[in-house]
Amino acid sequence: MAQMHRRIDSGISFEPHAALDTYYGALGGRDLLEPLITRIFPKRIALVSSFGAESAVLLHMVAAIDRTLPVIFLNTGKLFGETLAYRETLTERFGLSDVRDIRPDPVDTAHLDPAGDLWNTDIAACCGFRKVLPLQRALAGFSAWITGRKQFQSSGRASLNKFESDFPRIKINPLADWPAQRMAAYVARHNLPVHPLVAQGYNSIGCAPCTSPVTDSEDVRAGRWRGSETNECGIHIAGKDETPTRAESCPVQ
Secondary structure: OHHHHOOOOOOOEEOHHHHHHHHHOOOOHHHHHHHHHHHHOOOOEEEEOOOOOOHHHHHHHHHHHOOOOOEEEEOOOOEOHHHHHHHHHHHHHHOOOOEEEEOOOHHHHHHHOOOOOHHHOOHHHHHHHHHHHHHHHHOOOOOEEEOOOOHHHOHHHOOOOOEEEEOOEEEEOOOOOOOHHHHHHHHHHOOOOOOOOHHHOOOOOOEHHHEOOOOOOOOOOOOEOOOOOOOOOOOOOOOOOOOOEEHHHOOOO
16 A cells, blocks of 8 residues: 555656546545545545435535545526525535535626527536636646546546546546445445436436436436537536646656
8 A cells, every 4th residue: 555655756657637547546436535525635636416316425525535625516597496505415414624615707608698598409508608617717726636437427427547647637426336236335325315307207416497307228418408419518528738747746646
């Protein structure tokens, strides 16, 4: 274990997310989160949570490590009322003290979506000003952020890694290889509150106009943007700058 925490030779050039995977990729869940939150990125890491169908697991883990960790919640203005209530339930239950309600810029809303129905004609533009841009602003000053994405959620996430480059930050998926059964077992073991819409077949929950229930034979995320070619809102689109960085600027120790 001591070897995992030594600093890599500063003369080697490499990609920081790959280095983190080398040292910590075998870990998962709370075992992975603890060193990242307390030693690797202290005060420079945030959790981005939708407070959706599976969010309680990751929020519970984070709260057990540091209840003051910033939790970024993208309040798009189009969420289910049940999601807003669930956010309050989990925040109180876990004692989270820094849940940040991030909303779209009112000027953007007035200019781009005055009627509130942009989702029906341009999904990318709607997600862009309601989620992508607000998240970019909210992540300013952080070196890393945590997501709750998992491989089982859709075919597009089947090869999801625990560490990704999201230049200039590192994106971390600590539950990437957790199957649905393990998630359910964790919820049951810790008696975690379940999002009220899950019982109605909403296994992945985003904005109300763009979310529908799914059947047992569908991917978990099949109900997101149903009938369109969209499968991600934009905050997890690949292809960002992954320029290798010299080891002395990488936090792996």
